[in-house]
Amino acid sequence: MITVLVTHELKELLSDEISLLLHKENEFRFIECNGSYGQIVDVLSGEKVDLIMSAVTGIGSLQRLRKAIGSYQERKVLLTGVVESELLFESIRLGVKGHLSCDISLELLKRALKVVYNGEVWFDREVSSKVLQQFSMGNDVIKKHGKLALLSTRESEILECLCQGMKNRVIAQSLHITENTVKTHLQKIYEKLGVNNRMEAILRVKNSKDHPKVVL
Numbered sequence: 001m002i003t004v005l006v007t008h009e010l011k012e013l014l015s016d017e018i019s020l021l022l023h024k025e026n027e028f029r030f031i032e033c034n035g036s037y038g039q040i041v042d043v044l045s046g047e048k049v050d051l052i053m054s055a056v057t058g059i060g061s062l063q064r065l066r067k068a069i070g071s072y073q074e075r076k077v078l079l080t081g082v083v084e085s086e087l088l089f090e091s092i093r094l095g096v097k098g099h100l101s102c103d104i105s106l107e108l109l110k111r112a113l114k115v116v117y118n119g120e121v122w123f124d125r126e127v128s129s130k131v132l133q134q135f136s137m138g139n140d141v142i143k144k145h146g147k148l149a150l151l152s153t154r155e156s157e158i159l160e161c162l163c164q165g166m167k168n169r170v171i172a173q174s175l176h177i178t179e180n181t182v183k184t185h186l187q188k189i190y191e192k193l194g195v196n197n198r199m200e201a202i203l204r205v206k207n208s209k210d211h212p213k214v215v216l
Contacts, residue, residue: 002117003029005043005075007054007064013080014102014109021106028113037064044075050117052077053100056087066094076116088127093203098122121197128199148205151192158185163202 009032010019022030031047033039043049052075056062065077078098079091088099098116100109101124112122151159154175161171168186172179190196193204 001029002027002050002113003031003048004051004053004113005040005047005049006030006032007040007052008033008035013053013055014100014104018104018106018109022109025110027110035061037067040064041067049075051075051113053080055079055081056083056091058087062087062090065091065096076119078112078116078122092199099124099127101126119196121199123199148193151189155185155189155192158182159189159201159205162186162198163205 006013010022010030014022022028031043031049033043054061054065054077056065056079076097077095078100079088079096080100081102083091083099098112098121100112100122104112115122148156148159157175158171161174166174168179168182172182175182186198189201193201195201195204
């Protein structure tokens with residue numbers, strides 16, 4: 001059974017219908033808090049928690065989330081609801097592994113929880129689009145800095161395509177290589193940058209000191 005700590009009552013983060021259905025699920029155990037950091041810490045320190053579902057509505061809630069992630073990094077965190085761009089990007093930098101829309105279906109929600117529990121990330125198209133737009137590099141060549149300097153010319157080209165939001169198939173067509181070759185290069189890129197997925201690779205590029213700043 002997957003234990004999920006909810007920083008607020010479920011009905012505050014999801015629809016009433018989904019909240020009621022979740023309480024009947026045998027695969028998950030939900031522990032609901034009242035939004036206070038003190039109660040969240042009490043639960044985390046006394047319970048075996050696998051996932052954290054939280055809503056970030058402002059700087060205050062983001063700071064509480066930062067403390068929770070910082071002290072309990074083994075717990076994977078998902079955000080729910082509408083999140084402003086600045087808070088969303090900062091949350092991802094902190095280590096948030098997914099985002100759930102308010103109108104997500106029960107089946108998709110269960111799938112998302114399992115995906116994140118198993119070490120992957122879950123971001124819907126709308127959120128992914130916002131992040132890719134924010135970190136898009138246009139047609140500029142990636143400037144090397146830190147771990148980016150470890151990349152080969154081909155790997156830098158693929159990373160540039162990645163930051164433009166291209167899928168593997170499109171990258172392959174653009175660079176005249178096979179899709180399997182793209183996947184192989186991506187794995188090497190992740191290893192060299194010390195990241196686990198596409199989103200983290202894009203964030204690593206954004207955090208590079210030599211990378212041109214993108215204005216919201």
